[in-house]
Amino acid sequence: MKHTRGHRTSLQYFNCERANIEPFYCIDCNFQTQLTIIFKEHSKNTNRRTFQKYTCNHCHFKSHSCINFLQHSIKCVKVAHEETVCTWYNCDQCGRRYKYKYSLKQHKIFKHSYIDKWYQCGKCAYKTKEIPYLKHHMSLNHLNKTDVKAFECDKCPYKTRYKGTLKHHMTARHSNDHDVEWHYCKKCPYKSKFNSNLKSHVNVHHLDEKDIRWYECKECPYKTKQKTALNNHINAYHLNEADAKWYECEKCPFRTKQKTTLQGHMVGRHLDERDIKWHECDQCTYKAKQKYRLQRHVIAMHRDERDITWYRCNQCPYKGKQNYNLRRHINLHHVAE
16 A cells, blocks of 8 residues: 555545446545445555545535435435325324324324233243234244354354344444444434434433333332333343343353343453454543443543433432433332332
8 A cells, every 4th residue: 555655535426327336446546445444544645535525404414425425315305305294193192193004003002002912922921912023022032042043243243033133233333434324313412323222312311301201110119211121120120030031141151131231241251352342532541342331431520510411319319420320229229118
């Protein structure tokens, strides 16, 4: 790459006459590639780099890739069109709305029906009102691992039973940040690679108190804004050893009732130092192996007091900067009571 010193580089983008992605190429030499990361390595040895950035006029999306920008623009315009033109099907009991009548029907069955017919799992306490969900639960939790086809990541030890989950993993862990369509929160700096994560963020942090739907534990005072969090809480603290879902490490005898704990264990104990993606604080020398630990650090050490959302205990004067601390406080001081 020494021959590139002194060159000027630029990016050639999408040509509307073709449907495929054109390669990036150096305008001062014959070097070209279809991978952004390789092109950036090439351009490190040059005196000037000009990366054109495309910005959406309707939201905060930005990208160096023209084709990603065009794909985003189509979606963005579609969303705006749906908000003003589409016929929405509204639930008459909770106000939620759906684009499809079938989705509204499924919502009413799961959330508002009083059907006594449940389909019970024969191997654990799980039950559902729909047979497809029971089949999915059985394949996910009770099939022999040797009988299940695993989709493996070619960049890390991760593997899963579902192709879609592997695709989600690849986007979350191994995609280039410049080539991802980011979903931005309109009320704070939060952004995510997945629209579902953005929706969860808004529900947890920005809904008015009157619009929040709380999921409450029947065994203790614990409550949460997310149903999955309640299910994880019940599995971790209220199910006996036989009925609980365990997450087991494939490399040592370690096991836990919480998936995130297993993920942290794998990164902390079994991931090669060379493969670790460190998350570094941009305000001090702190770094962490897990992104959530960096987020906790920033909230605890660097966030302005005026911008902090305090999590308050409804049984005592305790308050914490993070929901995690409040949950731990409740489990330590109030669950036994």
